[in-house]
Structure formats: C-alpha cells, structure tokens
Amino acid sequence: MCGIIGYSGRRQAAPILIDSLGRLEYRGYDSAGIAIFNNNTVEVYKDKGRIADLEKALPDISGTVGIGHTRWATHGRPNKVNAHPHTSGNIAVAHNGIIENYQQLREKLTQLGYIFVSETDTEVLAHLINYYYKNNLTDAVVPALKDIKGSYAIAVLCGSELVAARKDSPLVIGIGENENFIASDIPAILKYTRKMIFLEDMEIASLTPDSVLFFDSNKRQIEKQINIIDWDMEAAEKSGYEHFMLKEIHEQPRALHETFAGRISELEGTITFDSLDLTEDQIKDISRINVIACGTSLNAGLLGKYLFEQFAGIHVDVEIASEFRYVHSSPGSLVIVISQSGETADTLAALREAKSYGCKTLAITNVMGSTITREVDNVIYTRSGPEIGVAATKTFISQLGVIYLLALLFGKIKGKISSDQMKRMLVSLKQIPAQITRILGNKEFIEIYAQIFSNANDSFFIGRTFNYPIALEGALKLKEISYIHAEGYAAGELKHGPLALITKNTPVIAIATRGITYDKMVNNIKEVKAREAPVLAIADEKDIEIEKYVDGVVKVPSTEDIISPILSTVVVQLLSYYTAKARNCTIDQPRNLAKSVTVE
Numbered sequence: 001m002c003g004i005i006g007y008s009g010r011r012q013a014a015p016i017l018i019d020s021l022g023r024l025e026y027r028g029y030d031s032a033g034i035a036i037f038n039n040n041t042v043e044v045y046k047d048k049g050r051i052a053d054l055e056k057a058l059p060d061i062s063g064t065v066g067i068g069h070t071r072w073a074t075h076g077r078p079n080k081v082n083a084h085p086h087t088s089g090n091i092a093v094a095h096n097g098i099i100e101n102y103q104q105l106r107e108k109l110t111q112l113g114y115i116f117v118s119e120t121d122t123e124v125l126a127h128l129i130n131y132y133y134k135n136n137l138t139d140a141v142v143p144a145l146k147d148i149k150g151s152y153a154i155a156v157l158c159g160s161e162l163v164a165a166r167k168d169s170p171l172v173i174g175i176g177e178n179e180n181f182i183a184s185d186i187p188a189i190l191k192y193t194r195k196m197i198f199l200e201d202m203e204i205a206s207l208t209p210d211s212v213l214f215f216d217s218n219k220r221q222i223e224k225q226i227n228i229i230d231w232d233m234e235a236a237e238k239s240g241y242e243h244f245m246l247k248e249i250h251e252q253p254r255a256l257h258e259t260f261a262g263r264i265s266e267l268e269g270t271i272t273f274d275s276l277d278l279t280e281d282q283i284k285d286i287s288r289i290n291v292i293a294c295g296t297s298l299n300a301g302l303l304g305k306y307l308f309e310q311f312a313g314i315h316v317d318v319e320i321a322s323e324f325r326y327v328h329s330s331p332g333s334l335v336i337v338i339s340q341s342g343e344t345a346d347t348l349a350a351l352r353e354a355k356s357y358g359c360k361t362l363a364i365t366n367v368m369g370s371t372i373t374r375e376v377d378n379v380i381y382t383r384s385g386p387e388i389g390v391a392a393t394k395t396f397i398s399q400l401g402v403i404y405l406l407a408l409l410f411g412k413i414k415g416k417i418s419s420d421q422m423k424r425m426l427v428s429l430k431q432i433p434a435q436i437t438r439i440l441g442n443k444e445f446i447e448i449y450a451q452i453f454s455n456a457n458d459s460f461f462i463g464r465t466f467n468y469p470i471a472l473e474g475a476l477k478l479k480e481i482s483y484i485h486a487e488g489y490a491a492g493e494l495k496h497g498p499l500a501l502i503t504k505n506t507p508v509i510a511i512a513t514r515g516i517t518y519d520k521m522v523n524n525i526k527e528v529k530a531r532e533a534p535v536l537a538i539a540d541e542k543d544i545e546i547e548k549y550v551d552g553v554v555k556v557p558s559t560e561d562i563i564s565p566i567l568s569t570v571v572v573q574l575l576s577y578y579t580a581k582a583r584n585c586t587i588d589q590p591r592n593l594a595k596s597v598t599v600e
C-alpha cells in the first residue's frame with residue numbers, strides 16, 4: 001500500500017517528511033510528494049519517481065507542519081498529477097485506500113464548481129473537505145468522511161491544522177517532545193519517537209506540536225492509550241512479523257477487501273470493473289479463453305479454468321507462458337495474462353505472441369504502469385499492495401478474487417447463472433476476508449503440523465477439481481521456501497504412477513473440503529493411508545467424518561464449495577511458511593529465485 005506521513009512540531013517539516021518517506025522506500029512506490037504550510041499557503045511538491053529526486057528538486061522551504069506520501073497507483077497512472085498530496089484551495093490530502101463512490105462524488109462536486117485535475121479517487125476527498133470547511137479542519141473532515149464509502153487512512157493539512165483519520169487502512173500517531181507525527185507504518189517515524197497511538201476505524205486525530213486530540217466519527221472526544229514500541233527498524237518494517245511472507249499472509253484479508261472494493265454489489269447481484277473495455281455483446285461472443293502465466297499466477301489461472309467453465313460455460317486452456325509460443329491460439333479467443341509483477345519476461349513474450357495472432361488481451365496484475373499493462377487491451381488490477389517476499393501470497397489471493405468476479409460476470413452476461421446464484425456467490429465472497437482472519441487466528445495449530453513436515457524429504461499435496469490448483473500452489477510454496485521436494489497432484493491421478501512413491505516418510509496434505517468429489521477424495525486418502533503416509537487434511541469446519549481417516553485436520557470456515565479454495569490457500573501458505581521456518585530457511589529470499597523474473 002501507499003505510505004503516509006504527517007508532522008506538526010517546531011522543527012522544519014520538509015527534511016523530516018522526506019526522511020520518513022525514505023524509510024518506507026523498501027515497500028515500493030511509483031511517485032512521492034509533500035505539502036508544507038509556508039507563508040500562509042499550503043505548498044505542494046510532488047513527482048513521479050524516487051524520493052531522492054523529489055528531495056533534490058525541493059526549493060528552500062520553511063514550515064513546521066506538513067504531510068507526505070509515497071504512492072502505489074490504484075486509480076490513475078503513476079505520474080506527477082496523480083501523485084499525492086491532492087489539493088483543494090488551501091487543503092491538502094494524502095490518502096491510502098480506495099474511495100468506492102468516488103465517481104458519484106466527483107460528479108456531484110463538479111456540479112458544485114470544483115475542478116478535477118487528476119484521475120485519482122483521492123482528489124474527491126480534498127474537494128469534499130474543502131466543501132465542508134468553515135473555520136475548523138476537524139469539523140470539515142467529520143461530515144466529509146460520512147459521505148464516502150470505502151477504505152481510507154488520511155492525513156489532511158489546512159493552514160497549520162493537521163488531521164488524521166482511518167477506516168480499514170492502518171494509521172498510527174507518534175507522540176514526540178513538542179512535536180507529533182502521523183504515519184501509515186511505524187518504521188516511518190520510529191527514529192523520532194517510540195510512543196505510538198494506534199487509530200482504530202472511524203477515529204479522527206487532530207494534531208498540534210503540543211497536543212493530539214482524538215475523536216469518534218461524531219466528533220465526541222475519546223481517550224487513547226500510548227504504546228511503547230520496542231522493535232528495531234528491521235522488525236518495524238515487517239510490522240513485528242518475523243518475515244515479510246508472514247506479514248503478507250496476514251495482509252490477505254485487507255488485500256482481498258481492496259480487490260473487491262467498489263466492484264461488488266451483493267444486494268443487486270452486480271459486478272463492475274471500471275477498466276474492462278469489453279461490451280456485453282463481445283463477452284457473449286467469447287467461446288474460448290487462453291490463460292497465460294507462470295508459477296503461482298499459473299495456479300491462479302488453473303483455478304480460473306474451473307471457474308470460467310463452471311460459471312460461464314467458456315472453454316479455457318491454461319498455458320505455461322514459456323510454452324505458449326509453441327501451442328498457437330486462435331484469433332477468436334480472449335487471452336488473459338496473469339502476472340503479479342506485470343514484468344515476467346515469459347508472460348510478456350507470450351502476450352506479444354498472442355497479440356500477433358490478433359487475439360483480444362486482458363491482464364490481471366498488481367503493478368500499475370508495468371510493461372504488461374502498457375501492452376494489453378484491458379487491465380484489471382488486483383490491488384494487493386506491494387509484495388516484498390519472493391513467495392507470492394497476498395497477490396495470489398487477490399488474483400483469485402479478480403478471477404472469481406470475472407468468471408461470475410461473464411456467466412451472468414452469458415445467462416449461465418441466475419441473479420440468485422450471483423447474489424449468493426457475492427455474499428459468500430464478501431465474507432471471505434473475515435474468514436481468512438479466523439484461519440489466521442488458529443495459525444499456531446498449523447505450526448505444530450509444520451514440525452512434522454520439516455523432517456520430510458518428499459511430500460504430496462492432493463486435491464480434486466477446484467482444489468487441485470491449490471494442491472499445486474501448496475507444493476510450489478513448500479518447495480520454493482523450504483526446499484522440500486513437493487508434488488501437487490490431482491488426487492485421482494495418484495494411482496497412475498506417483499502412488500509408488502508414497503511411504504511412511506512422505507507426508508500428504510489432502511485438500512478435502514466438501515463438494516461433489518468429497519467421497520472420492522476420502523478414497524484417495526485411504527489409498528495413501530494404506531501406504532502408511534502421514535496425512536493432514538484441510539476440511540470444512542462442519543466435517544466431523546474426516547478425522548476418522550487422517551492423522552490431523554485443519555478446519556476452514558464453511559463457505560460455498562467452489563469458493564473454499566481461497567480459504568484452503570491460506571492453510572497451505574502457513575504450512576509452507578512454518579515448515580521453512582523450522583528448517584531455518586531464508587524465507588523472504590529463497591535460493592536461486594527472484595521476485596520478478598525478467599529473463600526468458
């Protein structure tokens with residue numbers, strides 16, 4: 001996600017804002033900016049590119065109150081105009097999150113005479129606060145926040161007034177001596193103070209150099225507790241988690257929430273992708289899809305095959321990107337490329353090949369402005385925020401989120417699913433972030449099983465139908481970070497060869513959530529148990545049968561069978577993580593691997 005910083009004190013604000021933004025650099029960003037109250041005006045300096053370049057371009061500004069931002073683009077390209085802070089008169093806003101109703105608000109504010117210069121959702125906030133502003137910034141922020149739908153962490157500057165607020169996006173207030181801070185992430189301000197107050201959803205803070213007042217959403221004053229943070233800088237960058245991978249696994253509820261934000265109306269049973277430039281007639285005409293991707297993104301694509309075929313009746317071929325050029329595609333098919341980085345050389349080469357056949361192309365990616373996004377016809381962003389661990393976790397979950405929505409949307413347009421089915425699926429999907437949080441709450445249980453795995457040399461992940469791609473993903477995660485040989489198999493395929501490898505030394509993870517293949521899955525479990533393999537099942541929380549057949553069970557919350565793979569994913573991620581940890585592996589930088597594979 002983007003980074004926010006705010007300062008109100010007696011020192012010069014600009015160097016502190018720049019220094020603090022620099023401490024968030026490790027998370028990735030595409031543009032940066034600061035706003036300072038100087039000479040009775042709010043002055044803004046921002047640009048695409050690095051913080052160091054912004055710093056070099058800064059004039060000699062003085063001012064002891066200001067805000068800063070590093071942007072990771074979600075609405076609008078990465079460029080100077082779209083960089084934060086955004087202004088309206090003397091009000092400047094830095095924002096993390098997504099304002100879901102920004103189009104409606106933009107229209108309303110335009111009618112009121114406000115002029116928009118950027119493509120961002122954030123600019124509506126600046127104008128909205130300006131609209132409500134009389135003579136006190138907090139009084140203007142309170143009604144403005146009531147008008148918006150979505151997630152936000154904001155720092156707002158107006159003259160010498162500095163206000164912060166949050167909903168579904170983190171924000172912390174740092175308490176110093178004669179100075180106070182706002183930050184989206186603790187490392188940004190850890191050098192200046194260890195006294196932190198965590199804002200909760202719908203809370204607002206008003207900062208001066210000598211005080212911080214806290215309010216609820218109706219501007220009733222509230223008391224907050226100060227926390228003393230004793231993390232070192234490295235721990236702070238990981239929000240106290242031992243590894244970025246674990247942090248990113250824990251960020252999945254929020255990542256998925258952002259993936260869905262503004263795209264789903266479960267009450268009306270509708271799905272909207274602003275960026276999808278395909279007419280209903282064009283979608284009705286799609287009879288074939290080629291999904292192209294590598295690694296984890298490929299596994300997301302494989303689940304997509306089941307979803308598009310089931311929800312929309314569209315035939316899907318899933319192609320390993322590096323093999324695509326040798327298979328050929330027909331010009332009539334829709335080519336969907338999936339790549340979290342948007343830079344994977346194999347995927348890019350396959351995309352170019354597909355375009356040369358005249359195929360219509362669509363990318364599902366996390367990085368705005370990446371090479372793939374510049375070359376495809378359509379892009380859908382996953383909005384997971386920057387991912388630092390080499391092992392893809394939250395980007396995979398968000399890819400799945402997009403694919404579920406896309407398959408449902410195509411199914412609805414093609415008349416393959418009813419409104420009731422659509423609403424039911426959307427209601428269930430909306431519950432998934434909270435259900436992931438429940439799984440994360442039981443992670444110690446998964447850690448215990450990981451101890452068993454950590455001594456293995458070989459292992460198997462098995463599943464049927466839509467659980468099969470998650471078996472592949474579990475095996476990929478385990479081998480990638482723990483260096484244990486792992487195979488992902490369609491459970492029915494075991495007896496055609498790999499069963500010969502099953503012994504008491506090959507632990508098996510069986511993804512056995514309920515569904516039409518459940519009984520067959522139980523038979524496959526019996527097959528491997530007969531060869532003395534230790535079996536850990538991933539099963540629905542209501543399943544009381546499965547215990548009889550296996551050595552251990554991790555239960556996941558009940559949901560629609562076809563949606564349960566998202567929940568099983570979290571279990572295989574945690575299992576891989578804790579296994580790698582037990583083996584003392586360099587989890588965030590596995591040997592021989594890179595986050596972005598830019599060579600063919």
Ligand code: AGP
Nearest residue numbers: 295296297339340341344391392
């Ligand atoms: C996943 O954990 C791996 N790091 C790898 O398989 C990755 O998914 C693959 O290289 C594709 O990357 P992309 O999504 O950025 O295209």
